[in-house]
Amino acid sequence: MSNSQLSVLIQRQAEKYGDRVALKYRDYDTETWVPVSWKQFAETVTTTSNALLELGVGVQENIGVFSQNKPECLYVDFGAFGIRAVTIPFYATSSEAQVLYMLGDADIHYLFVGEQLQYDVAFRVMSLGTQLKQIIIFDKDVKRDKRDTSSIYFDEFLKLGKARQHQAEVDKRIAESGNGDIANILYTSGTTGDSKGVMLHHSCYEGAIKAHNERFPQLGDQEVVMNFLPFTHVFERAWSYWCISMGCQLAINLRPVDIQKTIKEIRPTAMCSVPRFWEKVYSGVQEKINETTGLKKKLMLDALKVGREHNIEYVCKGLTPPALLHMKYKFYEKTIYSLLKKTIGIENGRFFPTAGAAIPPAVQEFILSVGINMVAGYGLTESTATVSCENDFDHVVGSVGRIMPHVEVKIGENNEILLRGVGITHGYYKKEAATKAAFTEDGWFHTGDAGYIKDGHLFLTERIKDLFKTSNGKYIAPQAIEAKLVVDRYIDQISIIADERKFVSALIIPEYKLVKEYAEKKGIKYASMEELLQDQQIIDLFKERIDTLQQQFAHYEQIKRFTLLPHPFSMERGELTNTLKIKRNVLNKNYAAEIEKMYEE
Template sequence: MPTTKTFKTVPALYNYLVEDYGPNADHAILKHKIDGVYTDISYKQFKEETESFAMGLASLGIKRGDKVAIIGENRPEWVYSDMAILGLGGVDVPLYPISTSETIEFILTNSEAVGIIVSNNFHLNKVLKIRENCKQLRFIIVMNEVELTEPNVFLFKQVQEMGREFAKENENHFQDSIALSHENDLCTFIYTSGTTGEPKGVMLTHKNIMSNVNAVHEIIEIGPSDLFLSFLPLCHVFERMAGYYTALSSGAQIAYAESIEKVASNLIEVKPTIMTAVPRLFERMYSKIIKGVEASPAKKQKIFKWAVEIGTSYKKAIKTEAGVPIMLSLKHKLADKLVFSKVREKTGGRLRFFISGGAALARELGEFFDAVGVLILEGYGLTESSPVIAVNRPYNYKFGTVGQTMPGVEVKIASDGEILAYGPNIMKGYYKNEAETQATIKNGWLHTGDIGVFDAEGFLMITDRKKSLFKTTTGKYIAPTPIENLFLGSKYIDQFIIIGDRRMYITALIVPDYEAIKEYADAHRIHYDDPKELTQMKQIYEMLEKDLTQFQRKLANYERIRKFTILEQPFTIEGGEMTPSMKLKRKVIEKRYTNLIDEMYEGKN
């Protein structure tokens, strides 16, 4: 059964873990790679590491209300830092590891952070570059063992040693601080710029975040036998709430992936039961599966297609009153043995479900994975809502929707279709930005900026971002995301964005899947010296044009793509065309490719 234990603050959760639950636990709390081997961290070590670091921060003068930034990949020291800062009554300010020096400077200055904890030399150098401009910044702490030459820069282990000395004279300091924690205290500032604008510091209280954690436990059964694989950035509120606080509060273990590139191998090594992810991961998994099938003999391709059809029929039958016919059940068992079990092996073989967030999951993708026995539960929320507003349940889910609303959260649809949310998870506001706060929260209701509708069973469907909707010169309103998700079903397409605001018709910029188009070129004896040459070739354009036709049939005439341009370079976070949660920044892309876009409307290809 779901846990009945609820927590008002993160420090309360910490105390429960190290004082009540941990001493009797028969498993580790965290796992991470050391010298190529996953190594356990016990609850005892977790307590010692966190409290010595907390005492070290106290010796550096950290007190209630102080802001301390963290920049680093997912690793145990991130968690020790978070628990230490919050236990002292501080407010932590997480930053993405990809943040530039300019972004770091803005956030450190705006948040008035007095210290920053960085992962390695790379991040240290970025901070040192702008340190003099951050007047409030008193110290920098480095998690890795690096050579230090600058004043007031400390190693993580040095601070822990300072903490042990501090504890000799102030033994109860950390526990006394934890006792003062209150649910309405500020917990964290999470800076978000979304797809437009200057970063805004979202102020979340302990109540905001922990209400979301407690709500998850009301609807999803998670327990000590569960193991999470964590790869989404901990600085993102989705991973922090779902893959960190929710996991630990249920007594589950967390294993940290080595990197995004190694997630596939880490899945097989760790054998997780639950994992949070973004649609991009499933798109790549699907693409890899389909490529593998297409490279197989015709007989195996036929078996795979048959198995997916059986899996789809089986899943539909489960939801009917009549249930699953005996013959279909027998066919499903055979399909599972021949096909589905091999797909599940790629996830480690123990996975109960993925939780998908951050962007829209294509209905077809969810249905495919469900058919082969890999359940993806899509949810919806914003940083401003800590983050989950709605989510599908393992026992009650519907693809193409983001599920039903979370316990304790109210949702209504405004007259213009905008989703409004109200509840204990709604942010306190944007730090030092009253105008944006008042524009976003009105009478306690968060104006999400998303357009949506409820179906007859109370499942929420997201149409698009309010700001993303556009109108063609023919007067037709277009919601780009569903159209883009449709075309992402092509094995030849890696990224896809449509253009058409105040234009006569719809066009698109396409980033091809280079492996797929190389295979096509090789099979059709199309000569090229560099794969990027393929983007300029007439044969590839015509092949893509023909491939798009199968998707165009599903669209209204005014939604169809009239022309497209194939790009050489992918959209990236580093390039500024994507947000850290992998959403495309439309305005940035449209500005960057203005000339190519204009050519499509001048009758040129």
């Protein structure tokens, strides 16, 4: 096939599936899910291609999409692929400075925006003198600025292509499209320094889609997939393209905070997510067990013990569980596990790929024990997502699965994971020096992650760039300590401090609700959260919990002092990236006084 697969994918699926439902999105006014058939999807994509040509969009021209998850994001993506244009997604939470930088770096003339927040940011940036010619607004409830004379709404944009007056040119460009075209440029959120635009060609997606089909033949067009992570994130984006290529039905979750509600409305069979989602499930269950007493508590604990033994000691190792154990497991499956899954909204769930950060082993064991098929994986923006992943119940707790068929992995110096293969980026947009530095002389990509391979499974040990060296010359891997502690139900977020310091300390965001409940139980009086978190009883509570969790670490890796902070880390203050990773250099600056205090003699 000479033309690129993504440029004709929706039309081909429409020929095959016609009036079947391709997408669903939630109408917040009526609180119902609105279906979109494959036929409608293909119609809108073709109209979008024509409308983009009406605006004069050229071959391999960059278009920006600044929105939370909406069907329109996919219409613009596939409409652009139909005319060989490139889409550049921005995180819905991007700041003015980030938007200004990306618009300039990628020379974007047309920007699609989602809701009021994105429109306001885009309009302010437009007046700062960019190449931006026009903003196109998805949500018709957005109120335009009085001074705005050029923006149009998405339905007005579609009218520009309704007559299909450019269809001959669309067909010509599809015929000329190929794997060598760039599909997307994804700007990494950058925990350090300026963000870089990762170029992903059509060949990257085609290689990844083919490899996933080989690895997961058991997934097909019967799946109902919840889109919960932002489409801007390579994981959700590549996964969605793959799901569309398999004819799955996508349920598009607009607001990440609504997931607890929307997942119960859809009850999906599959969803990709980050470990944080499962950490919250885990701490919710721990919470429940702690509140329960007597026989009910005994049963819950026994269910976890039986599940762990059945699934982790036997099933995941490819062994047949003993008959009595299997019988007990089946009993709990009908009672406790099924109730838990129903409560979350995933009783139909078959497949839950999870990546993007280290999965705390306690969380992974728990999720597998109750029979939820959470599939751990590892990947980067630069590798079009998946480098390695597990398969159905082929799990080794702590590993990120087996290498995918389209990727080669080599362990380089400092145990760095090096990659080569069809899914790997050709480089960073307009950044030759950064591109050159990212590859070895013989073409292997530097991931910056350290790890090892054992029995065909890949294990990650630490992020090389993130290793801290204490002033005593000892190396500390902060993520390992953070992953161990963040499973505690009293800890919401944690950041380890150790670089060039005598010992390890930590900034901790507590679960405020639980701290207040504890204070009430102990009769602690306080006027504010600041005051409560300085109370010795609260500090002792955290000290005891931290000491229990960090026993397995060497003495020099253990947290000696910590500060409980009264406000969560925030994106507004620049402390978190768009994917909610901690920016350590910003925390060091913002909390300099608190950090220095921990190191006073």
